[in-house]
Amino acid sequence: MREKETSGSVLRKRTLITRGSPQQVLVFGFALLVAVGTLLLCLPISIAEGHTLSFHNALFTATSAASVTGLVVVDTGTTFSYFGQAVLLLLIQAGGIGFMTLTTMIALMIGKKISFRERLVLKESLNQNSTEGIVRLIRKVILYSLVIEAAGTVLLALHWMEEMPPGKALYHGLFHAVSIFNNSGFDIIGGFAPYVGDFYFNVVSIVLIFLGSVGFIVLSDLIDYPKNRKLSLHSKVVLSFSGVLIAVGAVIIFIFEFTNAASTGALTVAEKLLSSLFQSTSLRSSGTSTLDIQSLRQATQFFMVIMMFIGASPGSTGGGIKVTTFAIMTAAFVTMVRGKQDVDLFRSRISKDLVYKAITVMFVGLFIVVSATIILSFSENQPFLTVLYETTSAFGTVGFSAGLTSQLTVFGKTVMILLMFAGRLGPFTIALALQSKAKKDLYRYPEGKIILG
Amino acid sequence: MREKETSGSVLRKRTLITRGSPQQVLVFGFALLVAVGTLLLCLPISIAEGHTLSFHNALFTATSAASVTGLVVVDTGTTFSYFGQAVLLLLIQAGGIGFMTLTTMIALMIGKKISFRERLVLKESLNQNSTEGIVRLIRKVILYSLVIEAAGTVLLALHWMEEMPPGKALYHGLFHAVSIFNNSGFDIIGGFAPYVGDFYFNVVSIVLIFLGSVGFIVLSDLIDYPKNRKLSLHSKVVLSFSGVLIAVGAVIIFIFEFTNAASTGALTVAEKLLSSLFQSTSLRSSGTSTLDIQSLRQATQFFMVIMMFIGASPGSTGGGIKVTTFAIMTAAFVTMVRGKQDVDLFRSRISKDLVYKAITVMFVGLFIVVSATIILSFSENQPFLTVLYETTSAFGTVGFSAGLTSQLTVFGKTVMILLMFAGRLGPFTIALALQSKAKKDLYRYPEGKIILG
Ligand SMILES: [K+]
Ligand SMILES: [K+]
Structure with missing residues (x-):
């Protein structure tokens, strides 16, 4: 009871101070984070000796870090001092876990404004007592995130100690554990290509990426699983669809690149499998790569564009239209093919409102990616697929590059900065920001028919 | 009353003979048309002297004609004899008006299986007395189609008489009036590039293309408009969304190509406007072009891909996911942004079933285009956008070529043949073919929530 009041008053105070909607707080806070990050990175103390930074x-680097995208215009490991790298790590932590906490809070807070029946549905579907206990939930997940990052740091540092001094290995372990768990795509070792066949590194990274990309609610559900022995509907949907997407992605990459001498062609079959699985896990948000994206086949790159567009889970460190949006659209498709009336997922009915929202999220996502692709097709003198790949990567805050980012004009960089910013906010938040005050429908029009096909 | 019985017994007999669903009749009839066309084109009498045809x-040409696509692997004007061209014209007529009649009949026949209330909705929304009067409707629209084609023949022949003997002008007028009204994309004069600034030709063609691409129901509605003074919901949606898409397309092409010396750069502003409007009208299905597609900018080509994917109207001579599908998705987007509960179009409520069906149609369309694009990215050694352009053009039965079709491998031609076939059937018919017997929902699952963004 005390917990509930505390949580309530904190939320009320925050809203009073900013006099804005939660979405506006999100946009403003995110912009502030990027601004502070940019200023700090501009300080001479942030730059390594003999280097400069415009x-x-x-601004590009700070946006990329705060949006946990990982597209880079300068090499992180050599351009920045330890101080500069620490700034990046804080931006990644704030933009990853911090943002993830905030968006989840907003999603759960919706429970405050809705009817009692809807609140029950929300409680049941998310295993959460709606706004009650939000503060406790958040405290718990931040704690566990830090524990996962700490474990990652140790595991990676132990591995790197074999090839570098302990202090450096620990630093590398810390930087990359935080970077990989937050799906940031940043590294300070000039890429992970040398680790393409390193089983230990691959497995640790896959686990870190996956835990970061499933999102707050699922993480909390997984943590409580040994106690509760049940998963929420939301977690079931996220875990099953993510699992299928990862498996399909791994198989496709494995087959498409099997004979490509420039990528996995020269590897053993086991290494091919490992790198395909790693790439597929990393694909929908992380941006950590052991392969050279530019050398992948056109078909593989196009397939990756689709997966990057789908993206990770809501309230996670990842972007895209989100795996839940994809799940609902898929379920609507299955509904029609099976000749049913309701869209069902795991024996739960998905309301038509949620389906319409999924359409909206997809629409906003498509509009952003298509517009940016058309604009950059004009401004940057590059093949179409290279442009499409890069805009989708920025929108999905993935960070894989097919070669455009390193060649961007100043105008092109500006477009990409806006894309990463919009991508981290996400199409749902943007759609909500577009939304006018919800009006109660006072009347319904009579039903009308249109022919479809 | 007599009319109704006649119509009913004709339909019953057809179903008895084939012992299949209307969709299966459609697929079988279409395949038969392609087969007969291929055999006829293989006859020596079909080929012009000094030419050969594998x-x-x-098969490719017959499929392209019967599906009114217009992608060509040989030059129609020089490769085929008058007999061969007559075969093509009959294939175009059967694949255009014939197929359009059949699909509309199926859409209206749905009225036979549904409840009285739904039948009333259908009647009101389509201005049609459902299955009653179907035969009369079809007789009327075929008659008017032939009248439009005859008028087009005369108008075009008169124009061509200025530059060729009357007999040849009349033949050219007939071939191109039928070809353009059916949105077939075929021509026997080696392309319309010389007519880029020809005001008369452009206006006549735009009217023919538009009337052919709006579909049966709208055509019938337009014909009855002077008498009824009202349009059905279906017609309102088709006409308004087609109008907006044509206008937006014309503006985008006008702007994007303004300074492109290889396309409209050298034209006067009036000619630029005219060719942009022509191209935009032709874009979503016709495939008749006064510009060289290959010389258009990447951004323009990508924009065209989106428009070709959206396509023309249901029950028309065009393809794509259809303008009505796009309209419903747009309306669902607007619903959410306005914070409303129902998807409305022109003061009519669109049922959730129809919205789910629209999602399904889009899903099937995306799946077909993406799969074909990935396959042809492997088999054909061409830039990605060239492949994507061609697969979308074939799926939308548009017929514009960015250069791939003339370079296709035998395997690639096979994929394109299947694409044109699937494109003419349309994603809705394919989705219906996938559909299992509609089961009455005997239970509903409790509602569940998932977080989207
Ligand atoms: K990333
Ligand atoms: K066509």
Whole structure:
């Protein structure tokens, strides 16, 4: 009871101070984070000796870090000092776990404004007592995130100690554990290509990426699983669809690149499998790669565009239209093919409102990616697929590059900065920001028919 | 009353003979048409002197004609004799008006299996007395189609008489009036590039293309408009969304190509406007072009891909996911942004079933285009956008070529043949063919929530 009041008053105070909707707080806070990050990166103390950084590149890097995208215009490991790298790590932590906490809070807070029946549905579907206990939930997940990051740090540092001094290995372990768990795509070792066949590194990274990309609710559900022995509907949907997407992605990459000498062609079959699985896990949000994206086949790159567009889970460190949006659209498709009336997922009915929202999220996502692709097709002198790949990667805050980012004009960089910003906010938040005050429908029009096909 | 019985017994007999669903009749009839066309084109009498035609190219051409696509692997004007061109014209007529009649009949026949209330909705929304009067409706629209084609023949022949002998002008007028009204994309004069600034030709063609692409129901509605003074919901949606898409397309093409010396750059502003409007009208299905598609900018080509995917109207001579599907998705987007409960179009409520069906149609369309694009990215050694352009053009039975069709491997031609076939059937018919017997929902699952963004 005390918990509930505390949580309530904190939320009320925050809203009073900013006099804005939660979405506006999100946009404003995110912009502030990028601004502070840019200023800090512009300080001489952030730059390694013998290097320089333009304001535009500082802004690009800060946005890329705060949006946990990982597209880079300068090499992170050599351009930045330890101080600069620490700034990046804080931006990644704030933009990853911090943002993830905030968006989940907003999603759960919706429970405050809805009817009692809907609140029950929300409680049942998310295993959460709606706004009650939000503060406790958040405290718990931040704690566990830090524990996962700490474990990752140790596991990676132990591995790197074999090839570098302990202090450096620990630093590398810390940087990359935080970077990989937050799906940031940043690294300070010039890429992970040398680790393409390293089983230990691959497995640790896959687990870190996966835990970061499933999102807050699922993480909390997984943590409580040994106690509760049940998963929420939301977690079931996220875990099953993510699992299928990862498996399909791994198989496709494995087959498509099997004979490509420039990528996995020269590897053993076991290494091919490992790198395909790693790439597929990393694909929908992380951006950590052991392969050279530019050398992948066109068909593989196009397939990756689709997966990057789908993206990770809501309230996670990842972007895209989200795996739940994809799940609902798939379920609507199955509904029609099976000749049923209701859209069902795991023996739960998905309301038509949620389906319409999924359409909206997809629409907003498509509009952003298509517009940016058309604009950059004009401004940057590059093949179409290279442009499409990069815009989708930025929108999905993935960070894989097919070669455009390193060649961007100043105008092109500006478009990409806006894309990463919009991508981290996500199409749902953007759609909500577009939304006018919900009006109660006072009347219904009579039903009308249109022919479809 | 007599009319009703006649119509009913005709339909019952057809179903008895084939012992199949209307969709299966459609697929079988279409396949038969392609087969007969291929055999006829393989006859020596079909080929012009000094030319040859492989079986594969005959199959490709017959499919392209019967599906009113217009992608060509040989030059129609020089390769085929008058007999061969007559075969093509009959294939185009059967695949255009014939197929359009059949699909509309199926859409209206749905009225036979549904409840009285739903039948009333259908009647009101389509201005049609459901299955009653179907035969009369079809007789009327075929008659008017032939009248439009005859008028087009005269108008075009008169124009061509200025530059060729009357007999040849009349033949050219007939071939192109039928070809353009059916949105077939075929021509026997080696392309319409010389007519890019020809105001008369452009206006006549735009009217023919538009009337052919709006579909049966709208055509019938337009014909009855002077008498009824009202349009059905279906017609309102088709006409308004087609109008907006044509206008937006014209503006985008006008702007994007303004300074492109290889396309409209050298034209006067009036000619630029005219060719942009022509191209935009032709874009979503016709495939008749006064510009060289290959010389258009990447951004323009990508924009065209989206428009070709959306396509023309249901029950028309065009393809794509259909403008009504796009309209419903747009309306669902607007619903959510306005914070409303129902999807409305022109003061009519669109049922959730129809919205789910629209999602299904889009899903099937995306799946077909994406799969074909990935396959042809492997088999054909071409830039990605060239492949994507061609697969979308074939799926939308548009017929514009960015250069791939003339370079296709035999395997690639096979994929394109299947694409044109599937494109003419349309994603809705394919989705219906996938559908299992509609089961009455005997239970509903409790509602569940998932987080989207
Ligand atoms: K990333
Ligand atoms: K066509």
